[in-house]
Amino acid sequence: MFPLRLLRTARRVLPAKSLSTTGQLTDLTVDNEGIATLTLQRAPVNSLNVELLQELTTVLGQVEKDKAKGLVLTSASPSVFSAGLDITEMYNPNVERLTALWTSLQDLWATLYSAPYPTAVAINGHAPAGGCMMALCCEYRTMVSGRYTIGLNETAVGIPVPEWLIGTMCKVISQREAEVALNAGLMFTVEEALKVGLIDETATDKADAIEKSKKFIKRFDKISPIAHSLTKQRFRSDVLQPFAKNREADLNQFKYVVLQPEVQELLGQIIQKLKQKKAAK
Protein backbone atom coordinates (compact mmCIF):
# COMPACT_ATOMS: atom_id res chain seq x y z
CA MET A 1 0.00 0.00 0.00
CA PHE A 2 1.25 3.48 -0.86
CA PRO A 3 0.06 5.39 2.24
CA LEU A 4 2.70 3.96 4.58
CA ARG A 5 5.52 4.69 2.12
CA LEU A 6 4.38 8.25 1.89
CA LEU A 7 4.42 8.75 5.64
CA ARG A 8 7.67 10.56 6.28
CA THR A 9 8.65 11.50 9.77
CA ALA A 10 11.93 13.37 9.86
CA ARG A 11 14.70 14.70 7.68
CA ARG A 12 18.17 13.48 8.38
CA VAL A 13 20.72 15.89 9.76
CA LEU A 14 23.20 15.80 6.89
CA PRO A 15 26.94 16.20 7.15
CA ALA A 16 28.31 19.61 6.15
CA LYS A 17 30.12 18.26 3.09
CA SER A 18 28.47 17.10 -0.13
CA LEU A 19 27.86 13.41 -0.69
CA SER A 20 28.23 11.95 -4.14
CA THR A 21 27.36 8.59 -5.63
CA THR A 22 27.94 7.70 -9.24
CA GLY A 23 26.12 4.81 -10.89
CA GLN A 24 26.78 3.73 -14.43
CA LEU A 25 23.80 5.47 -16.00
CA THR A 26 22.97 8.10 -13.40
CA ASP A 27 24.81 10.40 -11.04
CA LEU A 28 23.55 11.32 -7.57
CA THR A 29 24.99 14.18 -5.55
CA VAL A 30 23.70 15.66 -2.31
CA ASP A 31 24.65 19.27 -1.53
CA ASN A 32 25.49 20.59 1.91
CA GLU A 33 21.88 21.73 2.37
CA GLY A 34 20.69 18.13 1.95
CA ILE A 35 19.17 18.54 -1.54
CA ALA A 36 19.84 15.58 -3.84
CA THR A 37 20.43 16.06 -7.57
CA LEU A 38 19.90 12.99 -9.73
CA THR A 39 21.34 13.31 -13.24
CA LEU A 40 20.45 10.99 -16.12
CA GLN A 41 23.59 10.15 -18.06
CA ARG A 42 22.81 7.45 -20.60
CA ALA A 43 24.24 8.96 -23.79
CA PRO A 44 23.22 10.06 -26.28
CA VAL A 45 19.58 10.85 -25.36
CA ASN A 46 18.86 9.16 -21.99
CA SER A 47 16.46 6.70 -23.62
CA LEU A 48 14.99 4.49 -20.92
CA ASN A 49 16.13 0.89 -21.25
CA VAL A 50 15.65 -1.75 -18.54
CA GLU A 51 18.97 -0.96 -16.85
CA LEU A 52 18.41 2.81 -16.67
CA LEU A 53 14.84 2.37 -15.38
CA GLN A 54 16.01 -0.02 -12.67
CA GLU A 55 18.96 2.13 -11.67
CA LEU A 56 16.70 5.19 -11.34
CA THR A 57 14.30 3.33 -9.06
CA THR A 58 17.17 2.06 -6.91
CA VAL A 59 18.67 5.54 -6.57
CA LEU A 60 15.29 7.03 -5.62
CA GLY A 61 15.12 4.42 -2.86
CA GLN A 62 18.53 5.58 -1.66
CA VAL A 63 17.40 9.23 -1.63
CA GLU A 64 14.46 8.18 0.57
CA LYS A 65 16.63 6.10 2.88
CA ASP A 66 19.13 8.94 3.27
CA LYS A 67 16.25 11.31 4.14
CA ALA A 68 17.40 14.01 1.75
CA LYS A 69 15.59 17.33 1.99
CA GLY A 70 14.30 16.86 -1.56
CA LEU A 71 15.22 15.78 -5.07
CA VAL A 72 16.10 17.63 -8.27
CA LEU A 73 16.01 15.49 -11.41
CA THR A 74 17.97 16.56 -14.51
CA SER A 75 20.07 15.27 -17.39
CA ALA A 76 23.71 15.38 -18.48
CA SER A 77 22.81 15.82 -22.15
CA PRO A 78 23.15 19.35 -23.57
CA SER A 79 19.82 19.15 -25.46
CA VAL A 80 17.72 16.18 -24.35
CA PHE A 81 16.22 15.58 -20.92
CA SER A 82 15.12 12.07 -21.93
CA ALA A 83 13.93 10.61 -25.27
CA GLY A 84 11.48 8.33 -23.42
CA LEU A 85 11.45 4.56 -23.63
CA ASP A 86 14.29 3.05 -25.64
CA ILE A 87 12.48 2.25 -28.88
CA THR A 88 14.97 -0.50 -29.72
CA GLU A 89 13.76 -2.38 -26.59
CA MET A 90 10.26 -2.57 -28.12
CA TYR A 91 11.21 -3.46 -31.70
CA ASN A 92 11.41 -7.21 -32.42
CA PRO A 93 11.61 -7.73 -28.66
CA ASN A 94 12.44 -10.68 -26.52
CA VAL A 95 9.18 -11.06 -24.54
CA GLU A 96 10.97 -11.50 -21.20
CA ARG A 97 12.92 -8.30 -21.79
CA LEU A 98 9.72 -6.48 -22.87
CA THR A 99 8.07 -7.59 -19.63
CA ALA A 100 11.06 -6.31 -17.66
CA LEU A 101 10.92 -3.00 -19.56
CA TRP A 102 7.29 -2.30 -18.70
CA THR A 103 7.54 -3.60 -15.14
CA SER A 104 10.58 -1.38 -14.56
CA LEU A 105 8.75 1.62 -16.02
CA GLN A 106 5.79 0.93 -13.72
CA ASP A 107 8.16 0.70 -10.74
CA LEU A 108 9.87 3.97 -11.62
CA TRP A 109 6.57 5.80 -12.09
CA ALA A 110 5.14 4.48 -8.79
CA THR A 111 8.33 5.27 -6.86
CA LEU A 112 8.79 8.80 -8.22
CA TYR A 113 5.08 9.71 -8.16
CA SER A 114 4.72 8.57 -4.54
CA ALA A 115 8.10 9.90 -3.33
CA PRO A 116 7.62 11.12 0.25
CA TYR A 117 10.18 13.92 -0.18
CA PRO A 118 9.66 17.09 -2.31
CA THR A 119 10.60 16.61 -5.97
CA ALA A 120 11.44 19.09 -8.74
CA VAL A 121 12.73 18.66 -12.27
CA ALA A 122 15.13 20.81 -14.28
CA ILE A 123 14.13 19.89 -17.85
CA ASN A 124 17.20 20.86 -19.87
CA GLY A 125 16.04 19.74 -23.32
CA HIS A 126 13.50 17.61 -25.18
CA ALA A 127 11.19 15.51 -23.03
CA PRO A 128 8.98 13.25 -25.15
CA ALA A 129 6.92 10.31 -23.79
CA GLY A 130 8.72 8.65 -20.86
CA GLY A 131 10.79 11.87 -20.48
CA CYS A 132 7.59 13.85 -19.98
CA MET A 133 6.31 11.09 -17.67
CA MET A 134 9.26 11.57 -15.28
CA ALA A 135 8.76 15.35 -15.34
CA LEU A 136 5.03 14.95 -14.60
CA CYS A 137 5.81 12.84 -11.53
CA CYS A 138 7.70 15.73 -9.93
CA GLU A 139 5.96 18.42 -7.90
CA TYR A 140 7.59 21.33 -9.78
CA ARG A 141 8.79 21.64 -13.38
CA THR A 142 11.28 24.21 -14.69
CA MET A 143 12.22 23.96 -18.38
CA VAL A 144 15.12 25.62 -20.16
CA SER A 145 13.91 27.99 -22.92
CA GLY A 146 14.84 26.99 -26.45
CA ARG A 147 13.58 24.98 -29.39
CA TYR A 148 12.70 22.00 -27.20
CA THR A 149 9.47 20.06 -26.97
CA ILE A 150 7.70 18.17 -24.20
CA GLY A 151 4.64 15.94 -24.19
CA LEU A 152 3.17 12.45 -24.21
CA ASN A 153 3.49 11.39 -27.87
CA GLU A 154 2.88 7.68 -27.23
CA THR A 155 -0.03 7.39 -29.69
CA ALA A 156 2.30 8.72 -32.41
CA VAL A 157 4.57 5.73 -31.79
CA GLY A 158 1.63 3.29 -31.69
CA ILE A 159 1.33 2.93 -27.90
CA PRO A 160 -1.93 3.76 -26.09
CA VAL A 161 -1.38 5.94 -23.05
CA PRO A 162 -2.08 3.95 -19.86
CA GLU A 163 -4.73 5.17 -17.42
CA TRP A 164 -2.19 5.96 -14.70
CA LEU A 165 -0.32 8.28 -17.05
CA ILE A 166 -3.52 9.96 -18.24
CA GLY A 167 -4.35 10.49 -14.56
CA THR A 168 -0.88 11.92 -13.92
CA MET A 169 -1.24 14.37 -16.83
CA CYS A 170 -4.77 15.41 -15.77
CA LYS A 171 -3.43 16.40 -12.33
CA VAL A 172 -1.19 18.93 -14.08
CA ILE A 173 -3.12 20.32 -17.07
CA SER A 174 -6.86 20.42 -17.73
CA GLN A 175 -8.57 17.21 -18.82
CA ARG A 176 -9.61 18.96 -22.06
CA GLU A 177 -6.05 20.03 -22.92
CA ALA A 178 -4.79 16.55 -21.99
CA GLU A 179 -7.39 14.73 -24.09
CA VAL A 180 -6.68 16.83 -27.20
CA ALA A 181 -2.90 16.40 -26.81
CA LEU A 182 -2.73 12.72 -25.83
CA ASN A 183 -5.22 11.37 -28.37
CA ALA A 184 -3.13 12.86 -31.19
CA GLY A 185 0.31 12.45 -29.59
CA LEU A 186 0.92 16.23 -29.68
CA MET A 187 4.10 17.79 -28.34
CA PHE A 188 4.24 21.25 -26.73
CA THR A 189 6.88 23.91 -27.32
CA VAL A 190 8.33 25.45 -24.13
CA GLU A 191 6.03 28.50 -24.54
CA GLU A 192 2.95 26.31 -25.10
CA ALA A 193 3.87 24.11 -22.13
CA LEU A 194 4.10 27.18 -19.89
CA LYS A 195 0.77 28.49 -21.16
CA VAL A 196 -1.17 25.27 -20.41
CA GLY A 197 0.64 24.75 -17.07
CA LEU A 198 2.57 21.65 -18.13
CA ILE A 199 5.67 23.43 -16.81
CA ASP A 200 5.71 25.91 -13.92
CA GLU A 201 8.46 28.24 -15.13
CA THR A 202 11.20 28.65 -17.70
CA ALA A 203 14.94 29.04 -17.15
CA THR A 204 17.77 30.56 -19.17
CA ASP A 205 20.00 27.50 -18.86
CA LYS A 206 20.49 24.29 -16.89
CA ALA A 207 22.18 26.04 -13.93
CA ASP A 208 19.25 28.46 -13.68
CA ALA A 209 16.78 25.55 -13.90
CA ILE A 210 18.57 23.72 -11.07
CA GLU A 211 18.66 26.87 -8.95
CA LYS A 212 14.91 27.40 -9.46
CA SER A 213 14.25 23.73 -8.64
CA LYS A 214 16.28 24.02 -5.40
CA LYS A 215 14.38 27.19 -4.50
CA PHE A 216 11.17 25.17 -4.79
CA ILE A 217 12.57 22.42 -2.53
CA LYS A 218 13.55 25.03 0.07
CA ARG A 219 9.90 26.11 0.34
CA PHE A 220 9.49 23.01 2.50
CA ASP A 221 12.15 23.98 5.03
CA LYS A 222 9.50 25.10 7.49
CA ILE A 223 6.88 22.48 6.57
CA SER A 224 6.69 19.28 8.57
CA PRO A 225 7.67 16.25 6.44
CA ILE A 226 4.57 14.37 7.65
CA ALA A 227 2.29 17.25 6.68
CA HIS A 228 3.93 17.46 3.24
CA SER A 229 4.01 13.75 2.47
CA LEU A 230 0.46 13.00 3.64
CA THR A 231 -0.99 15.96 1.78
CA LYS A 232 0.89 14.91 -1.37
CA GLN A 233 -0.41 11.37 -0.91
CA ARG A 234 -3.99 12.61 -0.62
CA PHE A 235 -3.67 14.54 -3.89
CA ARG A 236 -2.22 11.52 -5.71
CA SER A 237 -3.92 8.48 -4.18
CA ASP A 238 -6.78 8.39 -6.71
CA VAL A 239 -4.17 7.68 -9.41
CA LEU A 240 -1.85 5.47 -7.34
CA GLN A 241 -4.45 3.14 -5.86
CA PRO A 242 -6.16 1.94 -9.07
CA PHE A 243 -2.68 1.52 -10.60
CA ALA A 244 -1.65 -0.81 -7.76
CA LYS A 245 -4.72 -2.99 -8.41
CA ASN A 246 -4.38 -3.05 -12.20
CA ARG A 247 -0.67 -3.27 -12.89
CA GLU A 248 -0.78 -6.86 -14.18
CA ALA A 249 -3.56 -6.02 -16.67
CA ASP A 250 -1.66 -2.86 -17.65
CA LEU A 251 1.45 -4.96 -18.38
CA ASN A 252 -0.51 -7.48 -20.45
CA GLN A 253 -2.14 -4.72 -22.47
CA PHE A 254 1.21 -3.07 -23.18
CA LYS A 255 2.75 -6.36 -24.38
CA TYR A 256 -0.32 -7.18 -26.51
CA VAL A 257 -0.23 -3.76 -28.21
CA VAL A 258 3.54 -3.63 -28.77
CA LEU A 259 3.58 -7.09 -30.34
CA GLN A 260 0.92 -6.22 -32.92
CA PRO A 261 2.43 -6.34 -36.44
CA GLU A 262 1.29 -2.80 -37.30
CA VAL A 263 2.90 -1.40 -34.11
CA GLN A 264 6.11 -3.29 -34.89
CA GLU A 265 6.07 -1.84 -38.39
CA LEU A 266 5.59 1.68 -37.02
CA LEU A 267 8.42 1.25 -34.50
CA GLY A 268 10.67 -0.02 -37.31
CA GLN A 269 9.85 3.08 -39.37
CA ILE A 270 10.62 5.39 -36.44
CA ILE A 271 14.01 3.74 -35.88
CA GLN A 272 14.73 4.09 -39.60
CA LYS A 273 13.75 7.78 -39.58
CA LEU A 274 15.96 8.47 -36.57
CA LYS A 275 18.89 6.81 -38.40
CA GLN A 276 18.24 8.80 -41.60
CA LYS A 277 18.01 12.01 -39.58
CA LYS A 278 21.41 11.34 -38.07
CA ALA A 279 22.92 10.51 -41.45
CA ALA A 280 21.58 13.81 -42.85
CA LYS A 281 23.15 15.88 -40.04
Ligand SMILES: CC/C=C\CC/C=C/CC(=O)SCCNC(=O)CCNC(=O)[C@H](O)C(C)(C)COP(=O)(O)OP(=O)(O)OC[C@H]1O[C@@H](n2cnc3c(N)ncnc32)[C@H](O)[C@@H]1OP(=O)(O)O
Ligand atom coordinates in the same frame (compact mmCIF):
# COMPACT_ATOMS: atom_id res chain seq x y z
C1 LIG B 1 1.73 2.85 -23.05
C2 LIG B 1 2.96 3.64 -22.77
C3 LIG B 1 2.69 4.98 -22.35
C4 LIG B 1 3.36 5.71 -21.49
C5 LIG B 1 4.43 5.35 -20.64
C6 LIG B 1 5.61 6.07 -20.95
C7 LIG B 1 6.28 5.43 -22.06
C8 LIG B 1 6.09 5.76 -23.30
C9 LIG B 1 6.62 5.11 -24.50
C10 LIG B 1 7.82 5.84 -25.01
O1 LIG B 1 8.53 6.48 -24.29
S1 LIG B 1 8.11 5.61 -26.66
C11 LIG B 1 9.51 6.64 -27.02
C12 LIG B 1 9.04 7.86 -27.64
N1 LIG B 1 10.17 8.71 -27.91
C13 LIG B 1 10.26 9.40 -29.02
O2 LIG B 1 9.39 9.37 -29.87
C14 LIG B 1 11.52 10.25 -29.19
C15 LIG B 1 12.29 9.88 -30.43
N2 LIG B 1 13.49 10.70 -30.50
C16 LIG B 1 13.48 11.99 -30.93
O3 LIG B 1 12.47 12.56 -31.26
C17 LIG B 1 14.82 12.68 -30.97
O4 LIG B 1 15.82 11.72 -30.92
C18 LIG B 1 15.04 13.70 -29.83
C19 LIG B 1 14.14 14.93 -30.07
C20 LIG B 1 14.74 13.10 -28.47
C21 LIG B 1 16.53 14.16 -29.83
O5 LIG B 1 16.88 14.65 -31.09
P1 LIG B 1 18.43 14.83 -31.46
O6 LIG B 1 19.15 15.48 -30.35
O7 LIG B 1 18.47 15.46 -32.80
O8 LIG B 1 19.02 13.35 -31.50
P2 LIG B 1 18.79 12.23 -32.63
O9 LIG B 1 17.37 12.18 -33.05
O10 LIG B 1 19.83 12.40 -33.69
O11 LIG B 1 19.10 10.89 -31.82
C22 LIG B 1 20.41 10.58 -31.36
C23 LIG B 1 20.54 9.10 -31.18
O12 LIG B 1 19.58 8.65 -30.22
C24 LIG B 1 18.75 7.65 -30.79
N3 LIG B 1 17.39 7.77 -30.19
C25 LIG B 1 16.61 8.84 -30.14
N4 LIG B 1 15.48 8.59 -29.46
C26 LIG B 1 15.55 7.29 -29.10
C27 LIG B 1 14.66 6.44 -28.35
N5 LIG B 1 13.50 6.87 -27.83
N6 LIG B 1 15.04 5.18 -28.17
C28 LIG B 1 16.23 4.71 -28.64
N7 LIG B 1 17.11 5.49 -29.36
C29 LIG B 1 16.77 6.76 -29.56
C30 LIG B 1 18.76 7.95 -32.28
O13 LIG B 1 18.41 6.83 -33.02
C31 LIG B 1 20.22 8.33 -32.47
O14 LIG B 1 20.95 7.10 -32.40
P3 LIG B 1 22.30 6.85 -33.18
O15 LIG B 1 22.72 5.46 -32.88
O16 LIG B 1 21.94 7.03 -34.65
O17 LIG B 1 23.26 7.89 -32.66
